Amino acid sequence: MxxxxxxxxxxxxxxxxxGWRTLGEAMVVTRSDQARVYTLDREPALDKFLRQLDAPAEVYQDPVEFRRWMLTRPLGVQRRSGVAVKNISHDPDFEGRSIGGGSEIVQGALVWATEGxxxxxxxxxxxxxxxxxxxxxxxxxxxxxxxxxxxxxxxxxxxxxxxxxxxxxxxxxxxxxxxxxxxxxxxxxxxxxxxxxxxxxxxxxx
Missing domain, CATH: 3.30.1330 (60s Ribosomal Protein L30; Chain: A;)
Structure with missing residues (x-):
C-alpha cells in the first residue's frame, strides 16, 4: 500500500x-446487508433492476452477458450531493437474485437505474x-x-x-x-x- x-x-x-443518466422512477432499498442488496421495492433486487432497464432475456441468467451489458448501466445511489454510481456488473447472485455494489448500500436508500x-x-x-x-x-x-x-x-x-x-x-x-x-x-x-x-x-x- x-x-x-x-x-x-x-x-x-x-x-x-x-456521466451516467438516471432512468425511470427511483427505487427503495428494502433489504440490504453491507454491499449486497436483496430487495428493491420489496421485490428481488436483480429482477427489479433489470426490468427497470428493460434488459434482454439473456442478461437475467448469463454471467458473461450480465457483466457486458451492465458495464454501461451502473446502480445510482441518491446522496445529498447528487447521484453516485456503483458498479454492479461483477457480483450478481443469480440463485438468490441479489446484486452487489462494492460498498455499503443502506436499507432505505433511494436508488436508480442508470445508463450511459x-x-x-x-x-x-x-x-x-x-x-x-x-x-x-x-x-x-x-x-x-x-x-x-x-x-x-x-x-x-x-x-x-x-x-x-x-x-x-x-x-x-x-x-x-x-x-x-x-x-x-x-x-x-x-x-x-x-x-x-x-x-x-x-x-x-x-
Missing part, C-alpha cells in the same frame, strides 16, 4: 463527475476537470491530479482512453496534469459519503 498526503495553505479544488456510453463518460471528464478548477475561485491552477475508474476504462476502450487524456489536456490548458485508473474512487465535496465507481475525480492545485 502507498499513501500520500498533500497539505497547502493555497486553495485546492475537487471535481467529481460520472463512451460519449457521456468523456463529457463527464471535462465537467470534473472544470469543476475542480472552478472551486479554486480566483486562485490560479498550477496542476491537476486525475483519478479515473477501471470501469470507465473498460467502457472507453483504447481509443477512448486516449481521448480521455485529450479532454483532460484541453481543460488543463497548458498546466501539468497526471493521474491513473483506479478500482473505486474516494472523494467528497459535502456530506459523509465519498465512495464512487465508474467516476472521474479531479484534484486541482493552486
Amino acid at each position: 502507498v499513501a500520500a498526503m498533500i497539505g497547502s495553505v493555497a486553495p485546492m479544488g475537487i471535481g467529481i463527475s460520472h 456510453d463512451s460519449a457521456s463518460v468523456l463529457d463527464a471528464v471535462e465537467v470534473a476537470c472544470q469543476d475542480a478548477i472552478d472551486r479554486l475561485g480566483d486562485a490560479e491552477p498550477i496542476g491537476l491530479l486525475t483519478l479515473s475508474c477501471m470501469g470507465c476504462k473498460a467502457v472507453l476502450g483504447t481509443e477512448g482512453v486516449g481521448e480521455e487524456t485529450e479532454r483532460i489536456a484541453k481543460r488543463a490548458d497548458g498546466i501539468p496534469f497526471a493521474g491513473f485508473h483506479t478500482l473505486g474512487e474516494i472523494a467528497r465535496t459535502r456530506g459523509v459519503e465519498g465512495f464512487h465507481n465508474q467516476t472521474l475525480v479531479v484534484l486541482a492545485l493552486s
Whole structure:
C-alpha cells in the first residue's frame, strides 16, 4: 500500500463527475446487508433492476452477458450531493437474485437505474476537470491530479482512453496534469459519503 498526503495553505479544488443518466422512477432499498442488496421495492433486487432497464432475456441468467451489458448501466445511489454510481456488473447472485455494489448500500436508500456510453463518460471528464478548477475561485491552477475508474476504462476502450487524456489536456490548458485508473474512487465535496465507481475525480492545485 502507498499513501500520500498533500497539505497547502493555497486553495485546492475537487471535481467529481460520472456521466451516467438516471432512468425511470427511483427505487427503495428494502433489504440490504453491507454491499449486497436483496430487495428493491420489496421485490428481488436483480429482477427489479433489470426490468427497470428493460434488459434482454439473456442478461437475467448469463454471467458473461450480465457483466457486458451492465458495464454501461451502473446502480445510482441518491446522496445529498447528487447521484453516485456503483458498479454492479461483477457480483450478481443469480440463485438468490441479489446484486452487489462494492460498498455499503443502506436499507432505505433511494436508488436508480442508470445508463450511459463512451460519449457521456468523456463529457463527464471535462465537467470534473472544470469543476475542480472552478472551486479554486480566483486562485490560479498550477496542476491537476486525475483519478479515473477501471470501469470507465473498460467502457472507453483504447481509443477512448486516449481521448480521455485529450479532454483532460484541453481543460488543463497548458498546466501539468497526471493521474491513473483506479478500482473505486474516494472523494467528497459535502456530506459523509465519498465512495464512487465508474467516476472521474479531479484534484486541482493552486
